[in-house]
Amino acid sequence: MASVLHILAVISSFLVTLGSSQSLCGSLVTYRQYSVLLSTAPTCFLYGCGDPPPSSSMSSTCAVSQPCSKLWEFLRGDWQDNWCANCGTDVACRIPGWPILNMTATCSTEPQEWLFSNTGECCATGTEPFELADWIGSLCNGSEWRRPFAYYGYMAKEDWEEWIEPWNWTVRPENTSTFNLTGPPRCTDTHEMLVTFGIENAITSGEIVAGAFIFLIFAAYDKTEWFINKFRAPHINSFWQAVGSGIWYPLLNWVASSFWAAAEIRATPGYENVPIGFLALLFMARPNSLMLMTCALLWADRLIPSGWHPNPHFLPLPRNLGRQHASWYISVLGLSVSITEFIIQALGFYTIIKTTDQGVKKGFYTGDRLLPYWRGHEARIMYDGAMLHSIFAFITVGSLYVAAYTHKKESEAHRRLYEFFEWLNFQNWLNSRIEEQQQQQRQQQPAMGQVKIRGGSGSAAELIGVGDMEITQAQLVTTTPTRENQPGSSSSSSSSEDEVHYLLVDTIFLRFYVWLERGVPQPMVQRYPALEQAAQEEYPPPPRGEDPPDWAAPALALTTFCAVINYIAQWLFWAGFVKSQGQRYCVPDDPFLVRTIRLIFWLLPLAGILPTTLLSAAETNGLIQAQNAVAGG
Structure with a gap:
């Protein structure tokens, strides 16, 4: 009772x-x-x-x-x-x-x-x-x-x-019919995926830099023909086709690695209920350094002096040639990356926008809905990262496109490049013959007097585009720098073996003076006003294009700022996600599976991004040569 x-x-x-x-x-x-x-x-x-x-x-x-x-x-x-x-x-x-x-x-x-x-x-x-x-x-x-x-x-x-999570699906063993669960599932460490993504980003960044450096070396050392023949696809006939050729592999690599890794996890016994599509979309929202590295290359091309070259003994023209190629290549790379990133961000945006939307609906961005409670701090980091990423993702993509396109316009505003190709073709010939021709003229012709140039088929006048004229012999003595052998020294070839008249040599220098405004002393032009006028009429200067906009550098600075914030936001989202999920995101602690996922995220970019980078460079150079051939023909 x-x-x-x-x-x-x-x-x-x-x-x-x-x-x-x-x-x-x-x-x-x-x-x-x-x-x-x-x-x-x-x-x-x-x-x-x-x-x-x-x-x-x-x-x-x-x-x-x-x-x-x-x-x-x-x-x-x-x-x-x-x-x-x-x-x-x-x-x-x-x-x-x-x-x-x-x-x-x-x-x-x-x-x-x-x-x-x-x-x-x-x-x-x-x-x-x-x-x-x-x-x-x-x-x-x-x-x-x-x-x-x-x-x-x-x-x-x-x-x-x-x-506290933005969705109710999990990555953990739930299908008990396919495995024996005797205790809590063994999961990989929460930092495992972050380390995997970090190494993947390091590989991607290193390959982009290595590809650009290799390309510059080939261009500067006059190996572009070999480079193009090795890598170029013959169907690329326009600038935008070259841009498109740099899109497909990074995009394919990103999508394939995401679905492949998701499929490997789902194939594990007990994980048959894992939604492979949602997990792949989650992987597509992983940190990506492509945009950040492209901004770094754009800044490098802008800030490195135009005369820079790893070999200081190279002449200015080859150095400038490599830089001109680099500008075109980086423009192609930037536009390719911006378009690729637009598609990648769109694919991964479901995960990001879903997280942001749930954070707003549940009030996680205001007050103390998360921070005082268990794993609330980690969840808040995830939601803050998603918010920043959803804001800056497409702003960064759009601004990168504008910055790369502006960079393209800047490179087009410089002089056309076919003169440089001609210079490279004539460079060795000029150095080996011009002094011998000068010495021969000094020995065989009087110091003063008139030399009459007659027109007609096969004459020098025909080559340089002038009629009959008389010039003094003194005017024929050029001020071109001589090579090391002194007057009177023997040479492996004589002037009689040269089919090109020495006046053609002077004309070549005049052409480059008109087009490049450098490389030829001013007195030479004063000695040959008729030849200068003829060269200008027959070979007019190429169009320089519009001057680059004054806001090009500020636009690139804004792009870089957005890219940095977006990259940090991607890491915040993933770091907060794996730490707040706990056993809800349980990648099985299977050594074989862990190694397989690592290889998927590491080997695909390692096997493809560098060749694709070189391919994009070759497409760009091949396109430049094709355009130069048309312009020169």
């Missing part, structure tokens, strides 16, 4: 408090919370339905033959899944679909129902009635039963883990 009175007193003290409240909301217990609360029940109640206890959740039943069956059924009699229809603001209603127990309704019943539901067979020995009464009293006290859930936002731990 004493135990009955004690239970009645405990329960009545809570019912007095609850009786003044007409609302049934505010004390809703979720399915997962009930399992936690049930684990704190007295042993007599847990084993009152059988040994071992068959009752472990809200949906469990207790056989009628068991001593605690009536109390068990009464306690769970008010659970249903439609309490949230009128109590939508309750914490328990954040995640829909679970059955809900309304503790307010349960504790508001008459004390007699509690008492007479227990026939005296459940928890009736020794202190068991008092333990049962204390436990029921804690359930009816909202502040008391909620205490174990305070660190999890007053939700069950698993409910909280699901609530």
Whole structure:
């Protein structure tokens, strides 16, 4: 009798408090919370339905033959899944679909129902009635039963883990028919994916820089013909085709590696329920250094002096030639990357925009909805990264396109490059013959007097585009720098073996003087006004194009700023994601699977980005040579 009175007193003290409240909301217990609360029940109640206890959740039943069956059924009699229809603001209603127990309704019943539901067979020995009464009293006290859930936002731990994430699908073993789970699943370290992505970015960045450097070496050392023949595809006939040729492999690599890695995880026993499409889209949102490295190359091409070359003994023209090629190549690379990144960002944008949208809807960007609670700091980092990425992703892509296109216009504003190709073809010939021709003229012709140039087929006048004229012999002595051998020294070839008249040599210098405005001393032009005029008429200077815009450098600075913020945002999103997910994102700790995923993310860019970079460079150079051939023809 004493135990009955004690239970009645405990329960009545809570019912007095609850009786003044007409609302049934505010004390809703979720399915997962009930399992936690049930684990704190007295042993007599847990084993009152059988040994071992068959009752472990809200949906469990207790056989009628068991001593605690009536109390068990009464306690769970008010659970249903439609309490949230009128109590939508309750914490328990954040995640829909679970059955809900309304503790307010349960504790508001008459004390007699509690008492007479227990026939005296459940928890009736020794202190068991008092333990049962204390436990029921804690359930009816909202502040008391909620205490174990305070660190999890007053939700069950698993409910909280699901609530703070932007989606409800997981990467963990759930198909128990294909594997034997004897304990918690063994997951790889949370930093494993971050390290994998970091090495992938290092490989990508290194290959882009290596490709650009190799290309510059080939261009500067006059190996462009070999370079183009090795790498160029003959179907590239326009600048935009060259841009397109640099798009397909990075895009294919990004998509293929994402789906391949997702497929490998899903193929693991127990992971058949992992949504491969969503996981691949998640991988597509991984950090990517392509845009950042392209900005670095654009800045390098802008800031490195035009005369720079790894070999200081090279002449200015070959150095300038390599830089002109580099400008075109970097323009192609920048435009290719901007278009590639637009597609990649669009594919990965589902994950990012989904995260941002859920963060806004759940109020995670305001107040203390996350930070005071378990893994709330990591989740906030994930949502902040998603917000920044969703803002800067397409701004960065658009500004990179503008910066690369402006860089292209700047390179086009410089002089055409076919003169440089001619210079390279004539360079060795000029150095080996011009001094010999000068010495021969000094020895065979008088110092003063007139030399008459007659027109006609095959004459020098025909080659240089002038008619009959007379010039002084002194005017024929050029001021071209001589090579090391002194006048009168022997040479492997004589002037008689040269089919090109020495005046043609002077004309060649005049052409380059007119076109390049450098490389030929000014007195030479003053000596040959007629030849200068003829050269200008026959070989007019190529169009310089419009001057580059004044905002080119500020635009590139804005692009670089956006690229840095976007790159940091990608890392923030992934770092927050893997740390806040915990066992919800559980890549199995299988050494073979871990190595396979590493190889997927490392070998695909290692095997393809450098050849693609060289291919893009070859396409650019081949296009330049084709355009020069048309312009020169």
